[in-house]
Amino acid sequence: MTLKEKALFAVDALEGLYPEAICSLDHEGDPYKLLVMAVLSAQCTDARVNAVSVPLFEKYPTPDLMAASPEGELEGLIRSVGLYNSKAKNLRLACRRLTDEYGGKVPSDMKDLLSLGGVGRKVANLIRGDLYGLGGIVADTHCMRISLRLGLSPKKDPLVTEKALSALIPIEKQSDFCHRLVLFGRDICTARSPKCTLCPLKGVCPSAEA
Ligand code: SF4
Missing domain, CATH: 1.10.1670.10 (Helix-hairpin-Helix base-excision DNA repair enzymes (C-terminal))
Known part of the structure; x- marks a missing residue:
């Protein structure tokens, strides 16, 4: 064989x-949600990320709102996923770039995805495979x-x-x-x-x- x-x-x-x-992350087919949830899931269970994400996306339904979140507010919402300071920093950077460079849309190109804060090949492949059919x-x-x-x-x-x-x-x-x-x-x-x-x-x- x-x-x-x-x-x-x-x-x-x-x-x-x-x-x-x-996918065990409840992203509802939304690339922005999957990106955020995949970043949050580092060293955390998917169940915890799903629970945290409900109030998180109520507060920040779009990347521009997350990018502009006041210092401390985003951190407070994601505290229970662990490593919340660095995850909040990466999410603000990624959402700022999504807003400024990509019109608020998550790109599908590997190089573009890797330019976003906190996004490595694992997250990029998850997004490309699950949502873009690539x-x-x-x-x-x-x-x-x-x-x-x-x-x-x-x-x-x-x-x-x-x-x-x-x-x-x-x-x-x-x-x-x-x-x-x-x-x-x-x-x-x-x-x-x-x-x-x-x-x-x-x-x-x-x-x-x-
Ligand atoms: S359980 Fe894992 S190690 Fe065992 S036979 Fe299956 S694939 Fe191989």
């Missing part, structure tokens, strides 16, 4: 296991761990994993596959004690435990 065949086998198997591949490998901890175990990526490194999977998985499948990897990584291929006997990939996985 080639690497590509193995990757497609994994795509199909996870599609069967998790027919619904939904594909994107979101190389989070589950994606990196499982790709390494399966032998789809040679290294547990975000850029190496992103590039390896991008070359193996069709663009239109990338985004959903990454959402499914999160569910799979929580349920079966967990960081400690993966449940290999229950795993639909055990026949093709070099790390499968007997």
Whole structure:
């Protein structure tokens, strides 16, 4: 079996296991909301980000309003997500740039996205894949761990994993596959004690435990 065949086998198997591949951030298809929520989600649970986001977007429904938020007010609203001072600073910078350079719209180009405060490749790929249909490998901890175990990526490194999977998985499948990897990584291929006997990939996985 080639690497590509193995990757497609994994795509199909996870599609069967998790027919619904939904983003766990409640962004309602709004790129501005997804960008803000993805920045907030660093070292925080998605459930906490979803809860904080309801009053946050009531207060700042558009990037220009968030960019102009008074010192301390935005910080107060996002305090419970942790690292709130640096996240507030990045969000103001990103929203200022969105307003001044992009007419309040979130760009789809990778370089443009990376020019926004707090936006790295993981967030940029999430936005490009989920909302713009451009594909994107979101190389989070589950994606990196499982790709390494399966032998789809040679290294547990975000850029190496992103590039390896991008070359193996069709663009239109990338985004959903990454959402499914999160569910799979929580349920079966967990960081400690993966449940290999229950795993639909055990026949093709070099790390499968007997
Ligand atoms: S066989 Fe085990 S290590 Fe391999 S993907 Fe499945 S759960 Fe993970």
